[in-house]
Amino acid sequence: xxxxxxxxxxxxxxxxxxxxxxxxxxxxxxxxxxxxxxxxxxxxxxxxxxxxxxxxxxxxxxxxxxxxxxxxxxxx
Numbered sequence: 602x603x604x605x606x607x608x609x610x611x612x613x614x615x616x617x618x619x620x621x622x623x624x625x626x627x628x629x630x631x632x633x634x635x636x637x638x639x640x641x642x643x644x645x646x647x648x649x650x651x652x653x654x655x656x657x658x659x660x661x662x663x664x665x666x667x668x669x670x671x672x673x674x675x676x677x
Contacts, residue, residue, distance in 0.1 A: 605647055608649050612653040615630075616629050617629060627659055629666065629677075631665070631666025633675050635670035
């Protein structure tokens with residue numbers, strides 16, 4: 602999966618999130634796509650967020666989701 606495809610998915614999940622669940626959707630994205638994100642280097646997380654037109658400060662939220670992916674399974 603390309604960085605552009607991941608950025609589009611992230612942007613879609615974020616923009617369609619219910620009120621109050623925007624950051625949760627970033628975590629969910631990172632859980633669902635942890636394997637694809639692992640193929641990107643950490644520096645590319647900023648590129649991913651920029652491509653999704655989101656603040657680069659959300660790198661921390663993506664990393665939280667990536668770490669959670671070792672312990673949780675998405676229901677959706």
